[in-house]
Amino acid sequence: MNLYDKQKILKLRSQGLSYAKIAEATGIPKGTVKWFLTKNATERDEPKCKNCGKPLKITPGKKAKQFCCDQCRWEWWHKHRNLYKPKKTMTCNFCGKVFSYFGKNRKYCCRACYLRGRYGSQ
Ligand SMILES: [Zn+2]
Ligand SMILES: [Zn+2]
Structure with a gap:
């Protein structure tokens, strides 16, 4: 090491x-x-709040906390929720590039490919 x-x-x-x-x-x-x-x-x-870094009190016998308060927990999840979304991958219908995206289904990697693929202009 x-x-x-x-x-x-x-x-x-x-x-x-x-x-x-x-x-x-x-x-x-x-x-x-x-x-x-x-x-x-x-x-x-030492356990620290994952959101604000404030040291956390350890309660013996209890599971270690990750956040100092509910507000911090909420803020942290709000900031990080995109990381936990399942990512989808797709091959662009126009240029053939493999791209990944979140949310609604897509067929094209970018707007330019979408327009060319859909309307056939070069
Ligand atoms: Zn905190
Ligand atoms: Zn493309």
Whole structure:
């Protein structure tokens, strides 16, 4: 594990990722990630609100919270909800390029292709 890996692990951990997720993202075995983080336990490991970064109180015996308040939870999901939308992929009917999009079904990658494909102008 080099310095770059270590920084990456710490960064991912500070974003609240689990050992398993960090292992997955970095390709480093979970055991190594856990060992490294236990050894390097710093304030970064203190739970912080994912939205505002405010340190969270730990209630022993309760599941760790991710947000300091409902307002923060709402704001965070509002900001990140696009990340969780299923992405669809499609081959452009005009140029054949594979593109991805959200929401309503599309047949063309862009407006220019849509116009050319639909009205046949060059
Ligand atoms: Zn907060
Ligand atoms: Zn196209």
